[in-house]
Amino acid sequence: MTDADARILERLRREPVVSGARLSADLRVSRAAVWKHIEQLRARGYRIAAARARGYRLIASPDRLLPDEIGHLLVTTRFGRVIEHHETIGSTNTAALERARAGAPEGTLVVAERQTHGRGRLGRRWVSPRSVNFYGSFVLRPTLAPADAPQIALAAALAVARALAPLAPGRIAIKWPNDCLLDGRKVAGILTEMDAELDRVRAVVLGIGVNLNASARAFPAELRSLATSVRLATGARVDRVAFAAALCAALEAVYDRLLQAGFEALMAEWNTYSCLTGRNVVIECAGRRSTGTVRGLDEHGRLVLAGAAGDEHIVAGDVTLVDGYAGLATRSASR
Ligand code: BTN
Numbered sequence: 001m002t003d004a005d006a007r008i009l010e011r012l013r014r015e016p017v018v019s020g021a022r023l024s025a026d027l028r029v030s031r032a033a034v035w036k037h038i039e040q041l042r043a044r045g046y047r048i049a050a051a052r053a054r055g056y057r058l059i060a061s062p063d064r065l066l067p068d069e070i071g072h073l074l075v076t077t078r079f080g081r082v083i084e085h086h087e088t089i090g091s092t093n094t095a096a097l098e099r100a101r102a103g104a105p106e107g108t109l110v111v112a113e114r115q116t117h118g119r120g121r122l123g124r125r126w127v128s129p130r131s132v133n134f135y136g137s138f139v140l141r142p143t144l145a146p147a148d149a150p151q152i153a154l155a156a157a158l159a160v161a162r163a164l165a166p167l168a169p170g171r172i173a174i175k176w177p178n179d180c181l182l183d184g185r186k187v188a189g190i191l192t193e194m195d196a197e198l199d200r201v202r203a204v205v206l207g208i209g210v211n212l213n214a215s216a217r218a219f220p221a222e223l224r225s226l227a228t229s230v231r232l233a234t235g236a237r238v239d240r241v242a243f244a245a246a247l248c249a250a251l252e253a254v255y256d257r258l259l260q261a262g263f264e265a266l267m268a269e270w271n272t273y274s275c276l277t278g279r280n281v282v283i284e285c286a287g288r289r290s291t292g293t294v295r296g297l298d299e300h301g302r303l304v305l306a307g308a309a310g311d312e313h314i315v316a317g318d319v320t321l322v323d324g325y326a327g328l329a330t331r332s333a334s335r
Helices: 003-014 020-027 031-043 067-071 092-101 150-167 230-234 240-261 264-273
Strands: 047-051 055-060 083-089 109-115 134-140 172-175 179-182 185-196 201-210 280-285 288-297 303-307 310-314 318-321
Touching: 003 020, 003 031, 003 055, 020 031, 020 055, 031 047, 067 083, 067 240, 083 092, 092 109, 092 134, 092 185, 092 201, 134 240, 150 172, 150 179, 150 185, 150 201, 150 230, 150 240, 150 264, 172 264, 185 230, 201 240, 240 264, 264 288, 280 303, 288 310
Parallel strands: 083 109
Antiparallel strands: 047 055, 109 134, 134 201, 172 179, 179 185, 185 201, 280 288, 280 318, 288 303, 303 310
């Protein structure tokens, strides 16, 4: 987008109607040039009405996660201040790791309308249909020891829950370590990857996928009973751009708190969303299985599991509920 396109767009956002004469005078370009810029904006998907006597009116913005669109709603200082947008990409995490290695600043966001090789945790794939959901990866440069880096994914799950909560009040839960559920079905997932030395984190890539407007058909048959989207669950279409800006704000707030005060400072709120406390679970990690009842999280974000041999503090793993997923929704925070 040219500078003139951006300035015209900014005026159209601020004022209900702007005359061609005023735009031409303020931008110091001809009326014909104003018209050309309006045509360029239309080609980018902006719906702009033109009334001969009154001027131009912005009717609708494109439903795309464009830097300009997210940018004008941002209240952050770092998260989302640099945005790289792709129509189609293999995986935003792969691209963000490359940008991190090339020196991208903290908060840089690689976002895509569609991923052809969206990656999930534990080598799974992340279904990423076009222009209905949020797929984005942030470059982070945390001052944390590599051993504490998993806390970033936990904190991010809290941020995703905060961003989703207004869209489905009282129905969002977090399943440790970092799945977000809506009515007990998975609505968002987080994949963190690290560029680190043994004792120093160079960068963390925080990849987030949130099912916002996907229809049931978008999910493969085997996932339909396990996954959902906000639209499927609530019937309401989500403004993806507004969601992306809200997510950036929530992430910056929890990330800064984590770095300043440690995971302990986020624990109370995390627990209000946690759906595992008191549940009987099996946790598998690197071929090891632990069974027991979840007591909660400790101050480092480890899951405290009461098992036959006493309490175990678990750093990472894949959790299965022994009694199934019924009742998870009612355990989520009532906010
Ligand atoms: C999970 O398995 O729950 C994690 C899913 C993470 C998906 C997101 S979508 C954006 C980013 N790019 C990827 O390839 N994966 C993450």
